Amino acid sequence: MKIMVLGAGTMGAGIAQVVAQAGYEVILRDIEDRFVDKGLKTIGKNLARSVEKGQLTQEKFDEIMGRIAGTTDLQMAEDVDLVIEAIIEKMELKKEIFKALDQICKPECILASNTSALSISEIAAATKRPEKVMGMHFFNPAPVMKLVELIKGASTSDETFNTIKELTVKLGKTPVAVEEAPGFCVNRILVPMINEAAYILMEGVASAEDIDTAMKLGANHPIGPLALADLIGIDVCLFVMETLYAEFGDSKYRPCPLMRKLVRAGHLGRKTGKGFYTY
Ligand SMILES: CC(=O)CC(=O)SCCNC(=O)CCNC(=O)[C@H](O)C(C)(C)COP(=O)(O)OP(=O)(O)OC[C@H]1O[C@@H](n2cnc3c(N)ncnc32)[C@H](O)[C@@H]1OP(=O)(O)O
Numbered sequence: 001m002k003i004m005v006l007g008a009g010t011m012g013a014g015i016a017q018v019v020a021q022a023g024y025e026v027i028l029r030d031i032e033d034r035f036v037d038k039g040l041k042t043i044g045k046n047l048a049r050s051v052e053k054g055q056l057t058q059e060k061f062d063e064i065m066g067r068i069a070g071t072t073d074l075q076m077a078e079d080v081d082l083v084i085e086a087i088i089e090k091m092e093l094k095k096e097i098f099k100a101l102d103q104i105c106k107p108e109c110i111l112a113s114n115t116s117a118l119s120i121s122e123i124a125a126a127t128k129r130p131e132k133v134m135g136m137h138f139f140n141p142a143p144v145m146k147l148v149e150l151i152k153g154a155s156t157s158d159e160t161f162n163t164i165k166e167l168t169v170k171l172g173k174t175p176v177a178v179e180e181a182p183g184f185c186v187n188r189i190l191v192p193m194i195n196e197a198a199y200i201l202m203e204g205v206a207s208a209e210d211i212d213t214a215m216k217l218g219a220n221h222p223i224g225p226l227a228l229a230d231l232i233g234i235d236v237c238l239f240v241m242e243t244l245y246a247e248f249g250d251s252k253y254r255p256c257p258l259m260r261k262l263v264r265a266g267h268l269g270r271k272t273g274k275g276f277y278t279y
């Protein structure tokens with residue numbers, strides 16, 4: 001199976017690494033060379049760390065890197081068997097890219113989206129192959145996190161679902177099936193918690209460090225919610241809250257103005273060097 005990953009950002013690079021480590025040929029595509037290069041560099045750095053730690057031989061490193069080709073040319077999707085889309089969380093952009101892929105890819109190619117919260121049925125409706133479109137939601141950092149949520153849209157076939165389920169297991173991940181619903185399972189629980197932490201910070205109830213220490217030591221979370229927001233990307237967290245708020249129309253999902261302010265300032269978290277913390 002030959003795979004294309006669309007978007008070489010936080011998730012796309014991680015997913016391409018996972019796919020290549022499992023032995024698959026992967027094409028990593030972004031819109032500009034500098035984004036592709038950044039993604040390839042991140043993968044190289046991650047794998048080099050594993051070599052330093054003695055978890056990977058130099059030979060394996062070369063093999064894995066040799067399976068990853070970077071490109072800005074979407075046309076290279078023409079002979080792949082699966083596309084995993086990990087571009088930014090904007091419905092209009094996702095629909096545009098799925099429509100283009102539908103015209104380029106061979107008919108049997110499956111189109112999967114790594115969307116955090118958006119409707120798979122709506123994305124699928126932009127194509128003439130909605131039965132071959134589904135959600136394949138990895139978690140950050142993709143090389144470390146074991147879960148993949150698998151989401152069927154209204155038209156996704158059992159055959160498509162089962163192919164992706166088998167692949168998920170071959171990638172060394174644990175799949176869970178989730179019905180289509182805003183935020184699916186994990187993000188519907190996790191991102192409102194992050195949003196609430198941002199409110200607590202905004203209201204001056206506690207400092208960022210103390211909020212995170214509280215949740216690490218008081219709830220045994222591996223990192224605090226604000227450090228997690230910086231890892232995910234505050235823009236991604238805001239997109240998820242906006243989707244939950246718009247879809248459910250319930251005020252309990254109102255996005256925290258502090259997150260909006262940070263996003264407007266370009267302080268998106270680790271990927272921009274500044275978010276709730278400075279890196
Ligand atoms: C928004 C969405 O749509 C969905 C989401 O993704 S929600 C976010 C889900 N993710 C989480 O909740 C992550 C919570 N945090 C954690 O689990 C941990 O803090 C963490 C795994 C990120 C880091 O773990 P840590 O113990 O604090 O740090 P550290 O010791 O540096 O890392 C542990 C291991 O992960 C690896 N690692 C850490 N970050 C990594 C990255 N970005 N890429 C690859 N590997 C990474 C390290 O190399 C290390 O590997 P070894 O055990 O083999 O040495």
Ligand SMILES: NC(=O)C1=CN([C@@H]2O[C@H](COP(=O)(O)OP(=O)(O)OC[C@H]3O[C@@H](n4cnc5c(N)ncnc54)[C@H](O)[C@@H]3O)[C@@H](O)[C@H]2O)C=CC1
Nearest residue numbers: 007008009010011030031035086087088089115116140232
């Ligand atoms: N950051 C996270 O923790 C997680 C994010 N997601 C989802 O994954 C997707 C990507 O998120 P991130 O990697 O965090 O975003 P990011 O902002 O780090 O990367 C997005 C990348 O997509 C590229 N891009 C934009 N338009 C493109 C196009 N038309 N074709 C190819 N590339 C394009 C951008 O140049 C950028 O490099 C989003 O849908 C997000 O909701 C899912 C799981 C976790």
